[in-house]
Amino acid sequence: MLKKKKLSQKKNLLMVLWDDSIAFRVLFFILAYLVLGFINMPFEKWLEAHSTEWRSTETPHYFFLQGLTHEKAKFIENSFFVLPIFEAIAVALICFIIYGLFYSVSKMIAFRNYCYIPLTEDEVKEMEFKNADEYFAYVLNKLTYGFKNEKENLQVSDDDLRKILITCLNVFPDNGTIFQINKETAYDVSDNILFSDAVILNCGKAEIINKHVVLSGVNRNGKREEYTV
Structure with missing residues (x-):
């Protein structure tokens, strides 16, 4: 819990x-x-x-x-x-x-x-998220609004997405478990196309380069691709 x-x-x-x-x-x-x-x-x-x-x-x-x-x-x-x-x-x-x-x-x-979503390493650690997918699901739940059958949600900015991904890499093992994030959750939390394309890669690798997150892996056609968020 x-x-x-x-x-x-x-x-x-x-x-x-x-x-x-x-x-x-x-x-x-x-x-x-x-x-x-x-x-x-x-x-x-x-x-x-x-x-x-x-x-x-x-x-x-x-x-x-x-x-x-x-x-x-x-x-x-x-x-x-x-x-x-x-x-x-x-x-x-x-x-x-x-x-x-x-x-x-x-x-x-x-x-x-949105003004209070956890972005720092200390906040994420103290909330004891098990992985990035659980972290993203929490953010999505906090940004959801509307009526029961007409739910909508806010989406994080590219800067905040980058902070979230960097925090994931610093807190969670196995490439920050970024490639384990549910695809639908990723689409809902951010409209960043590069991130959406990256989370579905196989054999994924994530690293921080020049304060950006570089996500790479193999696509469905067996071709290796790289995305910078």
Whole structure:
């Protein structure tokens, strides 16, 4: 059983959400709009308190306010017919928002988990992963989000993939057990084509060269290939 360990933060959560989560940005602008609305409330009350004085024909604001009053009355007359339509749209929109909210929160949790995935040798050793496949399966589970029958997952960047592979080589024997990683798990964790092609090689060899991971082996046609991640 894996040990629980307090993992160090690798990325700034707010920056990750801002860069990659549309829902987070939408929520930010909605909150900003609400804040501006509350800020405007005292100003609107001040305008109402002085509107009687400004309606005097002797003030330069008279004709301007008369126009505003006319437009307001026209809107109220039309609202009797328009309001039900807007209410129906609002109900549909609320249902859509609730559905999307659960999905978005789940995705934000995955972004949060991404900021804390174990990348260092000490973290991987203390969590007692048996091999690279178990390590990758753990990362994939942490990056998975969505509903039960509609699961999706985030994918690690090429830089983070390189860190994970280097950690595997330094922690696990037998070429870091990289060539024992489940093919589907490898595809889900990273969209790096070179890595995906490398994990299916036979007689694989992995080594660290110039801070990159070089994976080599024999393909299905018996030809030796080499990939640098």
